[in-house]
Amino acid sequence: MKSIRSNIVSALAVGLVAFVVASCGDFKKSSVVNPPSTGSVDFSTYVSLGNSLTAGYQSGALYESAQEYSYPADIAKQAGVTQFEQPLISDPGIGGRMKILNLTGPVIGEDPAAGGAPLNSGLARPYNNLGIPGAVLYDMLDTSSFAAKAGPPRNNPFFQIVLRSPALGSSPVAQALALHPTFVSVWIGANDVLGYATSGGTVGILGPGSGPTDVATFTALYNQMMNALIAGAPNAKFILANIPNVAAIPFFTTVPAVVVNPATQQPVLNPQTGQPIPLIVYRHDASGNLYAGPADPQHDFILLTALDSLEAGVGIPTSVGGTGRPLPNQFVLDSYEYGIVSQAVQGYNQAISAIQASHPTKIALADIYTALNEFDQTGYEAQGIDLTSSYITGGAFGLDGVHPTSQGYAFIANIFIQAINKQFGANIPIVPISMVPSSIVIAPTGLSKIVWPEVRYSALEPVIRLLQARKY
Numbered sequence: 001m002k003s004i005r006s007n008i009v010s011a012l013a014v015g016l017v018a019f020v021v022a023s024c025g026d027f028k029k030s031s032v033v034n035p036p037s038t039g040s041v042d043f044s045t046y047v048s049l050g051n052s053l054t055a056g057y058q059s060g061a062l063y064e065s066a067q068e069y070s071y072p073a074d075i076a077k078q079a080g081v082t083q084f085e086q087p088l089i090s091d092p093g094i095g096g097r098m099k100i101l102n103l104t105g106p107v108i109g110e111d112p113a114a115g116g117a118p119l120n121s122g123l124a125r126p127y128n129n130l131g132i133p134g135a136v137l138y139d140m141l142d143t144s145s146f147a148a149k150a151g152p153p154r155n156n157p158f159f160q161i162v163l164r165s166p167a168l169g170s171s172p173v174a175q176a177l178a179l180h181p182t183f184v185s186v187w188i189g190a191n192d193v194l195g196y197a198t199s200g201g202t203v204g205i206l207g208p209g210s211g212p213t214d215v216a217t218f219t220a221l222y223n224q225m226m227n228a229l230i231a232g233a234p235n236a237k238f239i240l241a242n243i244p245n246v247a248a249i250p251f252f253t254t255v256p257a258v259v260v261n262p263a264t265q266q267p268v269l270n271p272q273t274g275q276p277i278p279l280i281v282y283r284h285d286a287s288g289n290l291y292a293g294p295a296d297p298q299h300d301f302i303l304l305t306a307l308d309s310l311e312a313g314v315g316i317p318t319s320v321g322g323t324g325r326p327l328p329n330q331f332v333l334d335s336y337e338y339g340i341v342s343q344a345v346q347g348y349n350q351a352i353s354a355i356q357a358s359h360p361t362k363i364a365l366a367d368i369y370t371a372l373n374e375f376d377q378t379g380y381e382a383q384g385i386d387l388t389s390s391y392i393t394g395g396a397f398g399l400d401g402v403h404p405t406s407q408g409y410a411f412i413a414n415i416f417i418q419a420i421n422k423q424f425g426a427n428i429p430i431v432p433i434s435m436v437p438s439s440i441v442i443a444p445t446g447l448s449k450i451v452w453p454e455v456r457y458s459a460l461e462p463v464i465r466l467l468q469a470r471k472y
Contacts, residue, residue: 040424134467186229
């Protein structure tokens with residue numbers, strides 16, 4: 001786990017001032033002056049399959065000004081693609097877009113859940129970007145009703161918004177093949193484990209009490225999906241992306257597992273030992289038995305959703321002014337649960353790598369897992385842009401702590417582009433991140449002292465429901 005962010009006051013203050021200044025600039029969309037060489041890849045019909053990470057979902061919602069900078073849209077622009085249709089939704093989008101309401105804290109709230117509306121739903125063919133927020137691997141070939149998924153238990157409107165009608169194809173893969181694609185990017189599988197991880201191990205792929213999609217099932221489904229795509233588009237080239245490590249994203253790394261003085265942002269030390277005082281949490285022992293006790297500061301992850309409870313004193317010992325009540329398990333991804341998550345991710349990534357290795361002239365691999373681990377350690381600095389994985393001030397992740405910002409998606413797009421160039425002999429230029437706007441929404445307000453971020457659980461709830469709903 002990352003070291004305690006003892007300098008969060010100054011970091012947030014400097015980062016938000018920099019954000020306000022940068023946001024006043026005149027940003028232009030990335031453009032390609034000279035036609036790039038795409039090597040052995042034909043980009044005439046580019047289709048992308050995936051989940052919210054493919055759709056361009058940001059800060060708890062899907063909305064047009066973010067979708068314009070989805071990683072597939074970035075790739076399309078850099079490759080000179082002129083026809084790349086996305087299911088655009090007017091700002092502030094659908095889902096409940098999170099925004100900074102006040103810099104004192106800062107306080108984070110949200111726009112109305114249904115604040116936007118589809119803009120081009122009348123397109124007479126499938127979209128090129130078929131990323132569906134909340135989708136899991138199983139959904140890629142599932143032919144059940146798109147509209148039905150808007151009701152219980154999924155409560156997900158995005159299947160109907162993105163896929164619209166079975167007349168265009170009865171599944172995401174069917175709609176992709178209906179376009180007769182020449183190039184396909186696939187980034188799917190993160191939600192097969194994220195629902196479990198973001199629930200602190202309490203809600204899995206089959207609902208409460210279950211775990212992530214098991215590796216054998218994931219492998220079989222992934223092979224089935226790729227066999228269908230390769231058979232349906234025999235002349236197409238593909239790029240697959242693997243699944244990132246949850247320990248590299250701020251939803252899991254922002255809140256330390258120790259008591260922090262909110263005024264100084266310094267850990268509160270035990271006067272006898274001189275060591276930070278751990279939070280009191282519900283966690284599992286090595287055998288998987290749940291108990292109440294001190295958190296393991298080095299190996300337990302306190303989730304972003306815990307901030308409301310911590311502010312009320314839950315998880316904090318009475319000796320330092322807390323309630324003494326343990327932080328509920330749903331707000332803690334402990335070392336036992338993280339082991340389950342890590343094992344699933346490693347298994348998924350082995351399955352994805354095996355598919356790519358079996359078709360080396362047809363399929364490239366974007367190693368997102370390694371790239372984001374490295375980014376978490378070193379950040380990104382180039383062209384006057386300095387991105388890190390820190391919450392709010394890092395610039396790479398939005399306010400939900402899971403999904404990238406527009407600049408974060410540009411970083412992701414460049415991982416894809418570099419893999420395409422290497423595998424297929426292309427020289428597609430990378431996205432100039434300095435030309436991509438910052439995208440955290442901030443309400444007009446005066447700068448004040450920044451302390452600990454105040455994130456209401458209600459603001460995070462829409463994205464949590466999206467990730468944790470029973471999938472099949």
